[in-house]
Amino acid sequence: MTMIIDRLGPVPEVGDDRGGPGTPLLAVKDLIKHFGKKAGFLTKAGAVVRAVDGVTFDVGKGETLGIVGESGCGKSTVARLIMQIIAPDSGDLLFDGEAVGSEQLDLTSYRKQVQMIFQDSYASLNPRLTVEDTVAFGPRVHGASAKQSITLAHDLLHRVGLEPARFAGRYPHEISGGQRQRVNIARGLALNPRLLILDEAVSALDKSVEAQVLNLLLDLKEEFGLTYIFISHDLNVVRFMSDRVMVMYLGRVAEVGPADAVFSNPSHPYTSALLASMPSMDPDNRTQEAPITGDPPNPINPPPGCRFHTRCKFVADVCKTKEPALTDVGGLHYTACHMADPTSGHPNALNAARAA
Amino acid sequence: MNSNMTDTGPIVDVRKLTVDFSTGGGKTVRAVAGVDLSLKKGETLALLGESGSGKSVTLRALMRLHPDSARFGGSVNVDGRDILAMPYGDLARYRGKVVSMIFQDPGLAFDPVYRVGDQIAEAVVRHEGISMQEAKKRALGLFERVRIPSPERRLDNYPHEMSGGMRQRAMIALALACRPKVLLADEPTTALDATVQIQVLLLLRELQRELGLAVIFVTHDIGVAVEVADRIAVMYGGRIVETGKCADIIRNPSHPYTQGLLASRTGHEAVKGSRLVTIPGAPPDLSNMPPGCPFGPRCKYVMDRCKTQTPPLYDVGADHFAACFLIEQQAASQSQLQSA
Numbered sequence: 246m247t248m249i250i251d252r253l254g255p256v257p258e259v260g261d262d263r264g265g266p267g268t269p270l271l272a273v274k275d276l277i278k279h280f281g282k283k284a285g286f287l288t289k290a291g292a293v294v295r296a297v298d299g300v301t302f303d304v305g306k307g308e309t310l311g312i313v314g315e316s317g318c319g320k321s322t323v324a325r326l327i328m329q330i331i332a333p334d335s336g337d338l339l340f341d342g343e344a345v346g347s348e349q350l351d352l353t354s355y356r357k358q359v360q361m362i363f364q365d366s367y368a369s370l371n372p373r374l375t376v377e378d379t380v381a382f383g384p385r386v387h388g389a390s391a392k393q394s395i396t397l398a399h400d401l402l403h404r405v406g407l408e409p410a411r412f413a414g415r416y417p418h419e420i421s422g423g424q425r426q427r428v429n430i431a432r433g434l435a436l437n438p439r440l441l442i443l444d445e446a447v448s449a450l451d452k453s454v455e456a457q458v459l460n461l462l463l464d465l466k467e468e469f470g471l472t473y474i475f476i477s478h479d480l481n482v483v484r485f486m487s488d489r490v491m492v493m494y495l496g497r498v499a500e501v502g503p504a505d506a507v508f509s510n511p512s513h514p515y516t517s518a519l520l521a522s523m524p525s526m527d528p529d530n531r532t533q534e535a536p537i538t539g540d541p542p543n544p545i546n547p548p549p550g551c552r553f554h555t556r557c558k559f560v561a562d563v564c565k566t567k568e569p570a571l572t573d574v575g576g577l578h579y580t581a582c583h584m585a586d587p588t589s590g591h592p593n594a595l596n597a598a599r600a601a
Numbered sequence: 602m603n604s605n606m607t608d609t610g611p612i613v614d615v616r617k618l619t620v621d622f623s624t625g626g627g628k629t630v631r632a633v634a635g636v637d638l639s640l641k642k643g644e645t646l647a648l649l650g651e652s653g654s655g656k657s658v659t660l661r662a663l664m665r666l667h668p669d670s671a672r673f674g675g676s677v678n679v680d681g682r683d684i685l686a687m688p689y690g691d692l693a694r695y696r697g698k699v700v701s702m703i704f705q706d707p708g709l710a711f712d713p714v715y716r717v718g719d720q721i722a723e724a725v726v727r728h729e730g731i732s733m734q735e736a737k738k739r740a741l742g743l744f745e746r747v748r749i750p751s752p753e754r755r756l757d758n759y760p761h762e763m764s765g766g767m768r769q770r771a772m773i774a775l776a777l778a779c780r781p782k783v784l785l786a787d788e789p790t791t792a793l794d795a796t797v798q799i800q801v802l803l804l805l806r807e808l809q810r811e812l813g814l815a816v817i818f819v820t821h822d823i824g825v826a827v828e829v830a831d832r833i834a835v836m837y838g839g840r841i842v843e844t845g846k847c848a849d850i851i852r853n854p855s856h857p858y859t860q861g862l863l864a865s866r867t868g869h870e871a872v873k874g875s876r877l878v879t880i881p882g883a884p885p886d887l888s889n890m891p892p893g894c895p896f897g898p899r900c901k902y903v904m905d906r907c908k909t910q911t912p913p914l915y916d917v918g919a920d921h922f923a924a925c926f927l928i929e930q931q932a933a934s935q936s937q938l939q940s941a
């Protein structure tokens with residue numbers, strides 16, 4: 246494969262591994278983002294949506310962290326906070342050991358190293374730019390010559406399975422949804438980032454093109470030591486791609502751990518419900534009932550105690566009053582459920598302790 | 602002429618549909634190249650297929666939602682009316698009232714500057730001439746129906762204030778607002794988590810049963826197709842290359858493309874660290890289709906005649922068809938065996 250880095254000249258100094266291999270590439274601490282709400286027909290002003298409500302995690306260098314969770318639980322908001330598209334209410338972001346926006350790491354050099362591929366492929370493309378100009382735009386802005394950036398754009402379009410001869414001159418409305426998403430992916434790669442956030446980046450692709458793009462992402466990761474945050478609702482894909490998986494529920498982390506442990510041994514009841522909700526794949530045995538029903542609670546007024554308690558079939562008294570902390574269940578696997586903590590007072594906690 | 606058909610006749614009947622676009626450089630893209638589709642009341646068809654194979658263009662043709670540069674061929678009959686010949690004046694009434702659609706991108710369905718509830722109520726007022734107050738009540742009922750949490754409050758949301766998943770459910774509510782007979786769904790659950798997805802699929806199944814809706818459901822997720830569809834049609838290069846009952850397609854895929862598609866899945870079989878199975882090669886250039894089978898250049902079974910002749914749909918079994926010469930060949934060798 247041609248080196249993408251070579252095309253853009255020397256690797257910028259800011260892109261070097263500065264903190265050393267032991268430092269996480271990204272450390273997120275106590276991130277909080279509440280969205281304000283204007284007065285509506287039936288609501289008072291002043292209510293806030295607690296979209297991200299105290300989220301802490303690390304992403305190691307060269308690691309892929311998968312994020313899954315309920316629609317609306319705050320995954321994209323976390324991604325946008327990391328991207329600095331929106332400002333957090335509070336919380337810290339450390340990139341390779343340096344605070345984002347500090348003297349050592351100003352926003353411009355940070356933004357060059359972190360790219361995001363958005364969920365909504367149509368809204369994120371400029372309708373007036375052709376496919377090749379869309380991909381070439383970033384490198385151009387960062388100083389590559391017109392010729393260099395077009396060559397790079399064509400190379401990337403080819404890599405994501407869009408033949409430049411056929412697609413380079415088209416506009417976003419002249420290509421299919423899956424083709425648009427691949428333009429987004431090519432654009433995200435064009436600046437040669439160290440961290441790539443993929444927010445539902447492959448969900449608009451058919452399975453064979455998806456497989457191609459996932460293989461490409463794995464190749465790029467190996468070749469350039471890229472680090473990914475991979476957000477998706479497709480649990481099979483997340484399991485396949487991720488080293489570790491973080492499960493979110495209503496603005497908080499419910500469970501985090503090695504992908505295989507989380508998927509084969511989920512320790513949070515929400516994770517179990519999520520896994521049980523996967524389509525059956527058996528036409529004679531279609532799903533008759535949803536594993537969890539009921540409405541996800543309102544993020545304006547999240548339930549006290551465990552945020553999942555209103556829908557959890559193991560709910561006990563303690564769950565309604567005390568918020569469970571992330572508890573170590575062994576093997577770098579953590580879960581925010583009272584049942585995992587033998588001292589919580591949850592009646593099932595003793596069994597869990599004995600079984601462990 | 603209104604629907605004077607019997608209940609058993611097809612409500613959607615598409616014959617030899619072609620859709621051509623002219624793009625920059627004077628090229629013509631044949632996005633749909635002769636599609637036949639027929640759908641009964643209360644039936645759900647899942648359209649699977651390659652990205653760019655013409656699934657969305659086919660759906661949009663059923664709404665006649667294409668730019669003026671689009672050229673149509675063949676016929677599209679819905680509820681007894683010829684959509685391709687329908688006067689502009691009737692189209693606005695037809696859209697939403699007879700056929701309505703849930704888009705792939707929720708961003709396209711709603712105007713970003715108006716409240717979601719108002720947009721739904723507005724659509725009802727426009728189509729049915731009932732009072733705004735009545736329409737707002739219906740919007741609330743629809744939000745409850747698609748299980749949007751705190752529906753009163755959510756009606757006041759602007760589209761950007763909803764998460765992707767919630768917008769998708771709001772869009773289903775909008776699509777159902779004028780009680781259509783045919784629902785076209787373009788990957789409506791791709792943006793939903795598994796717990797909500799299964800709820801939406803069960804909801805669509807329930808609505809389809811209760812309202813007798815005919816549904817065409819585009820999806821990339823075979824599991825989703827299995828959950829909602831009676832039949833599956835697989836598209837490649839602007840054509841339907843295989844169609845049949847769900848179970849037959851899953852258990853006995855007969856077209857090499859369908860076989861490749863099923864093999865590409867990241868199911869439990871996919872071992873981490875290994876590479877996923879893909880179909881080698883690139884999809885065909887729709888502005889310069891080679892003669893013969895559209896899948897020929899990527900097919901591992903390709904024969905000489907595949908390069909010159911286009912295979913028709915052959916009978917593979919009960920209500921199961923595939924457009925591949927292998928089937929004819931297998932049938933021939935079978936009958937030879939039998940007569941020997």
Ligand SMILES: Nc1ncnc2c1ncn2[C@@H]1O[C@H](COP(=O)(O)OP(=O)(O)OP(=O)(O)O)[C@@H](O)[C@H]1O
Nearest residue numbers: 280296316317318319320321322762763764765766
């Ligand atoms: N700009 C905004 N103003 C008000 N509320 C917002 C805004 N953006 C997001 N929200 C709310 O914040 C919450 C989290 O949204 P977010 O988009 O992060 O969810 P998500 O996990 O990405 O969901 P999905 O899986 O559906 O994409 C939701 O309740 C959403 O309605």
Ligand SMILES: Nc1ncnc2c1ncn2[C@@H]1O[C@H](COP(=O)(O)OP(=O)(O)OP(=O)(O)O)[C@@H](O)[C@H]1O
Nearest residue numbers: 419420421422423622632652653654655656657658
């Ligand atoms: N307005 C247009 N002008 C030119 N070409 C178009 C136009 N709309 C669609 N096409 C082309 O027609 C083909 C079919 O597009 P369509 O959107 O139907 O694909 P699809 O099967 O829905 O794919 P996906 O799964 O990626 O959404 C694509 O190759 C696309 O590039």
Ligand code: SF4
Nearest residue numbers: 551554557564582583
């Ligand atoms: S803490 Fe209680 S309510 Fe929350 S997930 Fe565990 S058992 Fe269920």
Ligand SMILES: [Mg+2]
Nearest residue numbers: 320321364765
């Ligand atoms: Mg999101």
Ligand SMILES: [Mg+2]
Nearest residue numbers: 421422656657
């Ligand atoms: Mg499409």
